[in-house]
Amino acid sequence: MMKNLLRRDEYNFLREDERLGNRVAYLTLAGSIAYGTDNENSDVDVRGFAVESIDSLLTGKAFEQVEDASTDTVIYGLRKYFKLCAECNPNVLELLGTKPEHVLHMNAAGKKVRDNAEIFLSKLAYQKFVGYATAQLRRLQNALAHDSYPEREKNRHVLKSINSMMLACRREYGLNRAAIDFDLHGDKILISVDAKDLPLKNFLAMNSGLQTLLNNYAKLNHRNRKKDSDHLYKHAMHLIRLYLTGIDILDGRGVVTYRERDLPLLKKIRAGEMPLADVFKLADEFESKIFSAYKNSKLPDVPDAAKIDKLLLEIYREHGR
Secondary structure, three states: OHHHHHHOHHHOHHHHOOOOHHHEEEEEEEHHHHHOOOOOOOOOEEEEEEOOOHHHHHOOOOOOEEEEHHHOEEEEEHHHHHHHHHOOOHHHHHHHHOOHHHEEEEOHHHHHHHHOHHHHOOOHHHHHHHHHHHHHHHHHHHHHHOOOOOHHHHHHHHHHHHHHHHHHHHHHOOOOOOEEEEEEEOOEEEEEEEOOOOOHHHHHHHHHHHHHHHHHHHHHHOOOHHHHHHHHHHHHHHHHHHHHHHHHHHOOOOOOOOOHHHHHHHHHHHOOOOOHHHHHHHHHHHHHHHHHHHHHOOOOOOOOHHHHHHHHHHHHHHHOO
8 A cells, every 4th residue: 555655646756856756766654653553643763865967966956855844755855965974874774774665766876775774873873863752751741841840950950961062072082181070969059160271162062962952952942732632642662772882883783763562561651651751760770771872882983084975976977967
């Protein structure tokens, strides 16, 4: 049934949009169907990528992505898709780990990318998957917070987000020589800094990241209670799913999008059959496991840019005319 999905009239834009047509290299089901956690209310999400023409790239007219809201379809230009994969973006990496029967279209270019998914994998997966999991955790916490949620408990989770962010900041901004520590005292988060000859722009970049993180928490406090009620357990399920997928990557098992072994647990959470207090405890366990996987991972710190560029150029030379 799903194999015939793209033949429906609502997907005619795939054939009629001049940016797409025979340039579409890969399309797969995404979202809850791809994870195996769908229910009767789940939407059908389609994601993929297309090979832009070399002419459009050279003239600056190449597209980054094409979206069709009516069918919840997103198609990335190959250049942007590679960039996001190299950054270990969970939303795009997972497209390369879907079940074969969930792949709706794949030509030679698409197959080459899917077959070489491992070149995008690195320890950056820790930062990205924990970051995305933390976003789900924040949604849960803010949905439950209201006025009675203890400030210390909220800040305990904010502190986890800060410490996760700092792993990336130390590497990206060269902060390894500086002792920058955060701790929770009472209901306040305190910072201790011992640094010398630290470039101002690097310090300011770190500060900007912290401010953005705190602003995101503040925004989530202005929540839609009905919407949060409807999606509460969906956020809880995605929180655990992201940890599981990230652990697989860091442990060297590749991108496993369809969580077959974990479906009983994930569906139990999605159905609201696990108390959220237990979900939080489980999240703490998986946070420790993914950090351990990160510390012991044999993946490179960052992906091999030369290999990625080589693959990108090969595809453009073969399919970019």
